Amino acid sequence: MSSGGFLVLEYKVMESKLGNLDRFWLRVILKGVLFFTGFNIFFAIYDFDYGKFSVYNHLFPGRFRLPYSDQPAESYNVTITNLDAMFASHLIAGSPKAPNEYRVLLIGDSATWGYLLPPDQTLAAHLNQANLRTPDNKAVVFYNLGYPVMSLLKDALILDRGLTYQPDLVLWLVTLESFPMEKQLFSPLLEKNPREVIRLIEKLSLSQTIPPPQLPPTTFWQRSLFGQRKALADWIRFQIYGFLWTATGVDHHIPEQIPEKQVDLSDEQNYYSQEPPNLRHDQLAFEVINATIRISAPTPIILINEPMFISSGLNSEIRYNFYYPRWAYDQYRELLVKFCQYQSLTCWDIWNLISPEEFTNTAIHMTSQGTPKLRNGSPML
Amino acid sequence: MSITQVFLLVAIAMFCGLFKNTRYRNLILIIFSLLIYYRLQPATPIRFLDFWFPTFAIALALLTWIATQNNLADSLKENWTVLLIALLTITTIAGNRYLTLCCITATRPPQIWGVILALCGFLILGFLMLSKFSFRLRLTFLAILFIGIFILFKTPEISVLLSKFLRTINQQDVRFSSANDLVWLGISYILFRMLHILLDLRANRLSALKLADILSYLFFFPSLLAGPIARFPQFQEQLQVVPHLHDYIAGLRRVFLGLFRKFVLADSLALLALSPQNAFQIHSPFYLWIALIAFSLRIYFDFSGYTDIALGSARLMGIHLPENFNAPYLKTNLIQFWNSWHITLADWFRAYVFNPLTRRLRATVFPTWLTILIPQLSTMLLIGLWHGITLNFFFWGLWHGLGLFVNNRWNNWLKTHPLNRALFIQNIFGWALTFGYVTLGWVWFLMPTFWDAWNVFWRLFGLGI
Numbered sequence: 048m049s050s051g052g053f054l055v056l057e058y059k060v061m062e063s064k065l066g067n068l069d070r071f072w073l074r075v076i077l078k079g080v081l082f083f084t085g086f087n088i089f090f091a092i093y094d095f096d097y098g099k100f101s102v103y104n105h106l107f108p109g110r111f112r113l114p115y116s117d118q119p120a121e122s123y124n125v126t127i128t129n130l131d132a133m134f135a136s137h138l139i140a141g142s143p144k145a146p147n148e149y150r151v152l153l154i155g156d157s158a159t160w161g162y163l164l165p166p167d168q169t170l171a172a173h174l175n176q177a178n179l180r181t182p183d184n185k186a187v188v189f190y191n192l193g194y195p196v197m198s199l200l201k202d203a204l205i206l207d208r209g210l211t212y213q214p215d216l217v218l219w220l221v222t223l224e225s226f227p228m229e230k231q232l233f234s235p236l237l238e239k240n241p242r243e244v245i246r247l248i249e250k251l252s253l254s255q256t257i258p259p260p261q262l263p264p265t266t267f268w269q270r271s272l273f274g275q276r277k278a279l280a281d282w283i284r285f286q287i288y289g290f291l292w293t294a295t296g297v298d299h300h301i302p303e304q305i306p307e308k309q310v311d312l313s314d315e316q317n318y319y320s321q322e323p324p325n326l327r328h329d330q331l332a333f334e335v336i337n338a339t340i341r342i343s344a345p346t347p348i349i350l351i352n353e354p355m356f357i358s359s360g361l362n363s364e365i366r367y368n369f370y371y372p373r374w375a376y377d378q379y380r381e382l383l384v385k386f387c388q389y390q391s392l393t394c395w396d397i398w399n400l401i402s403p404e405e406f407t408n409t410a411i412h413m414t415s416q417g418t419p420k421l422r423n424g425s426p427m428l
Numbered sequence: 429m430s431i432t433q434v435f436l437l438v439a440i441a442m443f444c445g446l447f448k449n450t451r452y453r454n455l456i457l458i459i460f461s462l463l464i465y466y467r468l469q470p471a472t473p474i475r476f477l478d479f480w481f482p483t484f485a486i487a488l489a490l491l492t493w494i495a496t497q498n499n500l501a502d503s504l505k506e507n508w509t510v511l512l513i514a515l516l517t518i519t520t521i522a523g524n525r526y527l528t529l530c531c532i533t534a535t536r537p538p539q540i541w542g543v544i545l546a547l548c549g550f551l552i553l554g555f556l557m558l559s560k561f562s563f564r565l566r567l568t569f570l571a572i573l574f575i576g577i578f579i580l581f582k583t584p585e586i587s588v589l590l591s592k593f594l595r596t597i598n599q600q601d602v603r604f605s606s607a608n609d610l611v612w613l614g615i616s617y618i619l620f621r622m623l624h625i626l627l628d629l630r631a632n633r634l635s636a637l638k639l640a641d642i643l644s645y646l647f648f649f650p651s652l653l654a655g656p657i658a659r660f661p662q663f664q665e666q667l668q669v670v671p672h673l674h675d676y677i678a679g680l681r682r683v684f685l686g687l688f689r690k691f692v693l694a695d696s697l698a699l700l701a702l703s704p705q706n707a708f709q710i711h712s713p714f715y716l717w718i719a720l721i722a723f724s725l726r727i728y729f730d731f732s733g734y735t736d737i738a739l740g741s742a743r744l745m746g747i748h749l750p751e752n753f754n755a756p757y758l759k760t761n762l763i764q765f766w767n768s769w770h771i772t773l774a775d776w777f778r779a780y781v782f783n784p785l786t787r788r789l790r791a792t793v794f795p796t797w798l799t800i801l802i803p804q805l806s807t808m809l810l811i812g813l814w815h816g817i818t819l820n821f822f823f824w825g826l827w828h829g830l831g832l833f834v835n836n837r838w839n840n841w842l843k844t845h846p847l848n849r850a851l852f853i854q855n856i857f858g859w860a861l862t863f864g865y866v867t868l869g870w871v872w873f874l875m876p877t878f879w880d881a882w883n884v885f886w887r888l889f890g891l892g893i
Contacts, residue, residue, distance in 0.1 A: 294715035
């Protein structure tokens with residue numbers, strides 16, 4: 048008897064010992080195993096992109112900002128790194144551009160995203176509340192595409208996607224901390240999207256400046272449903288949180304006690320690998336901005352050197368704040384001005400626009416009172 | 429409990445089920461149950477409590493056994509193996525402080541001499557009780573002790589005082605004292621099982637008890653977390669059963685059903701269910717209702733999921749535990765609901781509160797409606813307070829007590845009314861009313877304070893406060 052026949056016999060013997068109900072459940076289990084195997088193979092072979100499917104903008108309204116959360120249960124939000132799913136959940140994906148709309152995208156770091164601010168208190172929200180109109184009477188609508196990571200390449204990745212939504216203008220908020228070369232690829236969002244990053248680096252012709260990451264070998268197992276279970280579970284949780292997002296309007300947990308920003312500073316003079324007195328231009332990712340402007344054309348980009356906290360505490364004569372030694376930041380501003388002049392780029396340097404008390408836990412996160420001041424101080428208004 | 433822990437429990441249950449000799453099987457079961465009890469007890473901010481809580485529970489079980497013996501010398505002869513196993517398990521776990529072999533307790537156990545001293549103290553107390561008190565007095569003393577412990581740990585205000593006391597003797601900062609310091613795993617179930625034994629012994633419904641049976645019954649690991657509260661005689665009978673192939677299949681099927689209910693349905697519903705946090709963030713009554721219904725379903729799938737896992741794991745050892753749920757949300761009146769929701773707890777209170785009280789009241793001159801109202805209210809208030817001695821659980825009990833009374837009167841009235849024949853209408857409206865009433869009642873259950881619950885009630889009907 049072949050081994051197959053033996054198995055059939057075994058099954059029949061086992062089946063004869065079982066009652067009707069047990070046979071029913073045995074079939075259920077067998078079918079379940081078959082379906083599970085089938086789905087896994089389907090996922091692995093077709094590299095199924097579930098991120099395009101979203102309850103947002105359909106069953107629930109789109110979110111005002113890209114999904115990010117340190118505390119999912121309190122924020123009704125989950126950090127997901129599938130770019131399709133991120134954009135599918137955003138308001139912009141559900142808002143076809145109207146003929147009388149002048150569409151402005153805001154990109155930048157956590158300050159632009161609005162860390163420690165409710166969604167209706169971010170810079171984009173305040174700008175929308177101003178009900179601006181263009182000289183030809185188009186309604187100016189601002190979309191928050193900030194994301195809480197400091198890296199210009201991350202901004203470029205998001206803007207590259209954002210360009211498909213036909214913006215008329217891009218406001219790019221930057222700070223020196225987004226510029227160091229060693230930080231460009233250092234972000235879970237970029238690490239989880241190596242294909243996208245490689246494609247972007249090629250598109251921006253930056254492979255000489257930023258070595259593209261190695262595409263990690265993915266096994267059949269990793270591509271299967273089971274291999275992607277964590278990402279899938281996060282995506283499902285994110286879709287379910289759509290209900291509480293709709294019901295509460297909350298997408299970010301703001302603790303009652305916000306930790307204070309650092310006022311007394313260390314006397315450290317170095318900035319990453321750079322030592323005073325000269326900040327090396329080639330160690331900063333100006334080229335990312337340059338290349339991004341090129342691919343964004345004809346959409347204009349305005350570069351904004353975002354406000355930061357200026358400390359008057361211990362060692363404040365050496366450093367401006369936790370992030371920056373004074374010499375490095377001063378030279379960065381000079382380089383930025385030169386860069387903007389050279390590129391004929393509109394740049395707004397509003398680094399000291401906001402008073403120190405309007406910053407929360409870090410040198411760039413503003414209070415809900417500070418953000419409207421930024422709006423009011425913006426040359427656009 | 430995590431999925432990994434569930435699979436581990438299932439594996440242990442299957443291992444125990446492999447022993448065809450029930451005597452050995454039960455000894456293995458006791459050892460695993462005690463070890464798992466220590467393992468599942470979460471760490472507490474107060475030093476060593478994660479060791480002392482299970483130890484104290486086991487000591488109470490030993491005390492119960494001693495107190496229920498007539499001739500201790502004979503009983504010791506019969507039960508010395510089990511007693512030794514229980515004491516050795518405790519001291520071995522305490523000895524792990526020095527060996528640090530593995531992760532049985534959440535934190536490092538206390539000094540072993542302190543453990544041995546405490547155990548000796550308990551045993552001496554048991555022997556003293558045995559020599560000084562009569563049988564009935566011993567049972568009464570223990571029953572009062574157990575109720576006292578229950579009140580101590582279930583009343584937040586008293587728990588805070590106890591936490592302060594424990595922090596003081598542990599030389600820890602009393603400013604951080606909180607009722608949450610005293611998370612004693614499964615104590616409500618364990619104490620109610622002990623009370624059941626005492627009350628049945630007192631009523632001569634039980635005779636001499638074996639220590640192995642008591643320990644298996646009280647600390648049976650599948651039902652440590654969420655019940656059910658089996659009856660001792662039935663459980664004793666089940667301990668003699670060995671599993672067969674169909675038990676394995678039925679057990680695994682039940683465990684998987686439980687996993688699906690708990691980890692898929694309940695945990696997904698938790699993402700949209702009403703909570704003290706989101707109750708005041710939700711801005712419309714419509715969404716508030718959806719969140720409340722999600723909570724209602726979530727609590728059912730969560731609880732019934734754990735029960736399925738418990739019943740399935742027990743079945744892998746051939747043990748049939750009593751059902752705790754019978755499609756409660758499909759019932760068409762509140763009486764049926766309470767016959768199918770947390771059945772074993774309701775049975776417990778029916779046996780020891782409702783029935784005796786009803787019998788007593790019927791022998792008095794009280795009008796009929798009062799002999800119905802008083803037992804129903806008292807039973808439901810006590811079921812409410814079993815969850816925690818707070819104003820909200822009191823109102824939750826009151827809510828259901830009054831609901832049951834109205835249901836009873838309605839049934840009585842309906843008997844003589846033509847509407848009695850309109851079963852379809854009765855069922856549809858009855859179901860909607862029952863589900864709505866139970867779901868609304870959860871507001872008392874889930875909100876932390878009376879005024880929070882009150883506020884949510886009004887907001888559900890569009891009347892914001």
